[in-house]
Amino acid sequence: MDQNQKKKAVGEAAVKFVKPGDIIGVGTGSTVNYFIDALAPIAHEIKGAVSSSEASTEKLKALGIEVYSLNDVDSLDVYVDGADEINADKAMIKGGGAALTREKIVSAVAKKFVCIIDDSKMVDTLGEFPLPVEVIPMARSYVAREIVSLGGDPVYRQGVVTDNGNVILDVHNLRIDAPMHLETQLNQIVGVVTNGLFAHRGADIVLVADNNGVKEI
Numbered sequence: 001m002d003q004n005q006k007k008k009a010v011g012e013a014a015v016k017f018v019k020p021g022d023i024i025g026v027g028t029g030s031t032v033n034y035f036i037d038a039l040a041p042i043a044h045e046i047k048g049a050v051s052s053s054e055a056s057t058e059k060l061k062a063l064g065i066e067v068y069s070l071n072d073v074d075s076l077d078v079y080v081d082g083a084d085e086i087n088a089d090k091a092m093i094k095g096g097g098a099a100l101t102r103e104k105i106v107s108a109v110a111k112k113f114v115c116i117i118d119d120s121k122m123v124d125t126l127g128e129f130p131l132p133v134e135v136i137p138m139a140r141s142y143v144a145r146e147i148v149s150l151g152g153d154p155v156y157r158q159g160v161v162t163d164n165g166n167v168i169l170d171v172h173n174l175r176i177d178a179p180m181h182l183e184t185q186l187n188q189i190v191g192v193v194t195n196g197l198f199a200h201r202g203a204d205i206v207l208v209a210d211n212n213g214v215k216e217i
């Protein structure tokens with residue numbers, strides 16, 4: 001199977017976590033797009049969704065699925081999303097598609113985080129994928145200097161503005177041995193909105209597609 005076939009297989013497999021009458025949390029990205037497509041046959045059975053991006057909202061609405069504001073929803077049974085990297089503790093790097101802030105907010109409200117990945121996303125140590133950090137635009141240079149002092153090499157993601165009107169710094173050359181600690185440290189830098197480490201709130205269930213099919217971890 002090539003990578004897209006694996007993404008499709010795992011997106012389809014995640015539909016089993018969706019129950020009739022649910023309002024579901026929906027992530028962002030190419031893997032989640034397959035999950036949304038796979039919702040089509042049961043779109044009329046679910047109550048609606050809370051979305052983590054304008055892109056996912058558009059796809060959900062195209063299926064006739066009602067998209068709720070998170071402020072109108074107290075809790076979500078399940079949040080389904082992809083990842084850029086995940087380790088054995090189910091800590092992740094996310095934000096390759098610049099949707100990290102809304103993803104972190106929506107996933108915080110969900111009882112269960114189901115992470116859907118192909119096997120290329122599994123790593124022993126997080127950090128080979130550059131860590132995205134969403135930053136208030138006027139703080140970009142200051143935050144970049146602070147990140148350098150932590151040992152990272154921040155690169156401004158040119159031309160990208162997040163759904164929240166902010167910018168992204170991608171931090172290269174980090175070997176992340178203590179993801180929770182680094183997540184907290186980055187959050188302490190004034191001007192950082194969110195960093196792409198999902199360690200304090202990692203995944204609960206991981207569905208991984210490899211050449212043999214989809215397995216649950």
Ligand SMILES: O=C[C@H](O)[C@H](O)[C@H](O)COP(=O)(O)O
Pocket residue numbers: 027028029030031032081082083084093094095096097098099100103
């Ligand atoms: O901002 C984007 C998200 O964190 C995605 O979940 C992540 O980048 C994985 O995306 P994909 O499924 O396209 O590899």
